[in-house]
Amino acid sequence: MIDSHGHPIVPGPSPEEQEGFAVLEDDGRKRMFDYQENVRLVIRWFTCACVFLALLDVAIYLLVSVFHVFPHAHHSFEIEGFPMFYPAYGFVACVLLVLVAKQLRRILMRNEDYYDS
Numbered sequence: 001m002i003d004s005h006g007h008p009i010v011p012g013p014s015p016e017e018q019e020g021f022a023v024l025e026d027d028g029r030k031r032m033f034d035y036q037e038n039v040r041l042v043i044r045w046f047t048c049a050c051v052f053l054a055l056l057d058v059a060i061y062l063l064v065s066v067f068h069v070f071p072h073a074h075h076s077f078e079i080e081g082f083p084m085f086y087p088a089y090g091f092v093a094c095v096l097l098v099l100v101a102k103q104l105r106r107i108l109m110r111n112e113d114y115y116d117s
Helices: 036-065 085-108
Strands: none
Touching: 036 085
16 A cells, blocks of 8 residues: 555554553443543542632732731742732743744654655
């Protein structure tokens, strides 16, 4: 058989030849994340955990800045003292990392048969 580029299709190694690879047979049983309600439950738990941590961050900010329960932290920049700064900073950094990686993919990506020639 020939693929769309005119190259012959070579079958992969048999399961006996695949050293170090786990070949799992599909037994037809459904697993935990095959059920949509379980996926929704996990997403709901992660959302609740994020909201709880955000509220905890605001509560700690109030305890430190308003009620002076803990000693005041000395920040290098004033923006670090705002509530939710570090979670927002981390989120923006992760989004930027993904966007930069997508652009790098366009630059670094090679054709499927790049190493064959």
